[in-house]
Amino acid sequence: MQNPFENAMAQLEKVVKIKKFSDEFIARLRQPDRDIRISISVKMDNGSLKIFEGYRVEYNNALGPYKGGIRYHPLTEINEVKALAFWMTLKCAVAGLPMGGGKGGITVEPKNLSKGELERLSRGWVRKLSDILGPRKDVPAPDVNTTSEMMAWMADEFEKITGDKTGAVITGKPIEKGGSEGRGPATGLGGFYVFEALRKELKLPEKCKVAIQGFGNVGQNAAHIFNENGHIIIAVSDSKSAILKKDGLDLEKVEIHKKNTGSLKNFPGAKNITNAELLELPCDLLIPAAFENVITETNAEKIKAKAILELANGPITPEADEILFKKDIPVVPDILANSGGVTVSYFEWEQNLKNEHWTEKEVFEKLKPMLENASKKVLEKARESNTSLRMGAFILALERIQEKML
Secondary structure: OOOHHHHHHHHHHHHHHHOOOOHHHHHHHOOOOEEEEEEEEEEOOOOOEEEEEEEEEEEEOOOOOEEEEEEEEOOOOHHHHHHHHHHHHHHHHHHOOOOOEEEEEEEOOHHHOOHHHHHHHHHHHHHHHOOOOEOOOEEEEEOOOOOHHHHHHHHHHHHHHHOOOOOOOOOOOOHHHOOOOOOOOHHHHHHHHHHHHHOOOOOOOOOOEEEEEOOOHHHHHHHHHHHHOOOEEEEEEOOOOEEEOOOOOOHHHHHHHHHHHOOOOOOOOOEEEOHHHHHOOOOOEEEEOOOOOOEOOOOHHHOOOOEEEOOOOOOEOHHHHHHHHHOOOOEEOHHHHOOHHHHHHHHHHHHHHHOOOOOHHHHHHHHHHHHHHHHHHHHHHHHHOOOOHHHHHHHHHHHHHHHHHO
């Protein structure tokens, strides 16, 4: 398996060949400010004690408090968390947020734990890290396999330990516990705003045929948003299976089928395909919305999409990036495409600190111009250096961070 942090550093090395930055600045960006590993003891329902490994990486806080999600996954390890924290640093900078980058995680299969065990685990993570967390220091949020309910447990634990009642230490909370309106669809909607801002530049039609890998929160929301705006969703996948219907899927029926059967497989009227086949379908727009490293040098040559919108973090390896660039398949990079989620997280933080609550309409009205402006700036940087949108986004982010650090 590819090391995600090595991939992230390969991207950094590539950008410094395109644009000159201070050697001291780049040296400081090659490692996080801190990477912390913790052991969390959890009393299991059967009375036994189990130890879980947890992480928090605080990468860079030049622009503001460390910001980034917490994932619960059996394959989560420190290099993945470091890479994600690095990308969060750049993502916040690209979006123009006064936030730095961080990431957290626990190596666990959450499906194997009861609700009570998950609560004890989540509160344990906060207890071990409460001295470094805080609204002005480090602000976590949900990520893979973590929910708004878990964020509420964490915010409550932090309040018990510190007395902080703002709730601004954690974002992604339930609305009744200080969460923001619009957080659920924010990443998918943000991706759509970015796509719309760049569609003509990507030379894509007004009605696109779209294939989406991943049918979790982000992929599902993106499917609905693109569909409601006139685009045709021809294929979707979950972790086990994928389905294809060339004239377009009825998403509501797909969701009912998945709920009833536990899988997308054998959806009436659609063809069963593999996740790998979905990535290689001829379509206008491919949206990877699941995990990192799904497009590599082994399958990049077979990609037939006219453009790619990265709603997952790091779905394309650096080697695959090179191949796609040579094939003239533009990639809208994750640090721009999926920044809607962290932007609304930032809005939640701001609302908590000001003791305000914005309507969904207000949230989306603030989100759209921010992402349109970020898209425009990324495009400008890519054109200035005659490079890809990814490198344009990196240049924009690094310029903003360097300005604050030096």
